[in-house]
Amino acid sequence: MNEKSSKGKIVINPELCKGCYLCIAVCMNQVIGTSGTLNQKGYYPAEFLGQSQDGKTCQACIRCGIICPDLAIEVFREE
Amino acid sequence: MVKNVFKRPKYLKQAVFHYCPGCGHSIIHRLVAEVIEELDIGERVIGVPPAGCAVLAYNYLDVDMGEAAHGRAAAVATGIKRVLPDRVIFTYQGDGDIAAIGTAETIHAANRGENVTVIFVNNGVYGMTGGQMAPTTLIGQDSTTTPGGRKSTRDGAPLDLSQMLAITQGSTYIERTAVNSVKNIQRTKKAIKKAFQVQLENLGFSLVEILSPCPTNWKLQPIEACKWVEEEMTKIFPLKVLKDEIDQRRSALHSFEKSQE
């Protein structure tokens, strides 16, 4: 977690991700982007940015985990 | 202290899903696994997968599963449930499995009020076989057997099986949801849980119809496919509860049990 009161973080397994980017569409704080590196299956996986362009952080809302079809995302919350 | 608040549920094996990017099946499998864990019925569950993309559901769901021929899941489930009434039996079927080749078996299982739970995945197309028309394909929707779009004169109109099942006396709970958004996914999970609870209380036939994106055969990106479910499919297949007689069944059952004391 960075010092900007990030309540949560996610870990995306790049080998499970199939590049559907539904997580990016549902993330409320735009903290998910796309990686420039192909995974073994030939997809450009989604990637946790840590922080959005305008400084927002992950709040562990779990929306990305819920919509990810491939269980590529684990979500962690500071408690 | 950092807590993991979202990870792979217990009843999903470690296997990597073979489904396409953005496919609704993997989401639904996960919801079923979560519900099984939350209701603590993993040791009592027996599932019947379909013929279709989800034929390999047994590679993912870590419960007893018995394969049925295309469309026959409701009959196979009936056989298992009658022999083992205290186990929890569910079928997991696609639109072709349930509403084309399996229509008779599904309607009659519902009509008999079989205490089983049916998960009906409606993605408006025959996925596994390459995108042919399904009973739920929309008018004007392109598919490999309706090039240029489905025409009602040649192919009939989309079939609302859930509506037909709601008419049967034996069906107790039928709801249509979708997995194209976070909110809908959460609603779907609630519906699946409710459907299993109907079975656990022996209240009759329960079914959840889940509108699911098929990006590959719809030839849309996953995000567009999710939009298409919302904008097009829900016009013909609105998300709603088609039948809920849970309370009536429960009180009828309780009065009966009381009268036997």
Place this chain on the structure above:
Amino acid sequence: MRGSHVIAETAVRAGCRFYAGYPITPQNELTEYMASVMDKTEHGTFIQAESELAAINMVIGAAMAGSRAMTSSSSPGISLKQEGISYLAAQELPAVIVNTMRGGPGLGNIAPSQSDYFQATRGGGHGDYRTIVLAPATGQEIVDLTQKAFSYADFYRTPVMLLADGMLGQMMEPVELPEPINLNDLPPKNWILDGARNRPSRIIKSLLLDPVLEEELNWKLARKYQAISDKIPAAETYRVEDARLVLIAYGTAARIAKGAIKKAREQGLKIGLCRPITLWPFPKQILSDLEQAGKEFLVFEMSTGQMLEDVQLSLRKRDQIHFYGRPGGVVSTPDEITKVAGTLYYQRRLDKE
């Protein structure tokens, strides 16, 4: 007791606790008997299914759950069950299917016939599999073979067909019914789907996308069928020791043939009967032994000639195999067969040494 009732009552005494069926003449008495007896049987289930297709699939489910399960129908309905039988064989599930044959093909008629021999023994369903086929000819044998059907099904984990016809279903003969078995005495099935408690989850399937795995299954089944073929072929022989001509017939045709033989013997003709009881595996050896002993054969079937081919496959001297058939549900009289057999006997100079 009526033949169809005998089947049903014996099945229940043999441990059958699940029956699904659909009305079709001439076997409705079986379904109706099951409807009332299952109600009175603890843990017994009767379902009048919405079709023969649904019924066989319910039986598949019941078998997966570990029950001794049965379905019954007649010719056109058995056609509908072929998919299910293929699945039973592939998934190695035990089940008993009773076919009370009627005239065919197509809608046909409701008179007794033997036109489903190929359907029963040659698969009928898709894929490389065999079905054990048992053909009773008397009331008591119906008891015996119904019991055997359930035992074989469980022991070999394979579908078993009891092949009867409209006449056997309706005839009334005194029988001795067996004592009901205690289900707890049956060996436990450690492969059934009953919820993964204290054990890993199980899968019963027949989808094997990898051809190598599918090949393995096919050879496994082939080995099983070989073991069955080595163990259970059966046939009854009647007055064959000094016979010059041996009739080959099963089921009702064999009863008629026996009557014909009695008459023929009175007239001095040395005729006997070989009656296959297992149609698959076919009792080749018994026939072959009879051929070795120099006999000629007249195959009599209530069809245009199906078991005939198995007889031809079992023997070497084609020109010593003859055939007489009455398809369509026509039931020959013993006199008719005496005449046919007798004419053949003299034509083939079997009265000469």
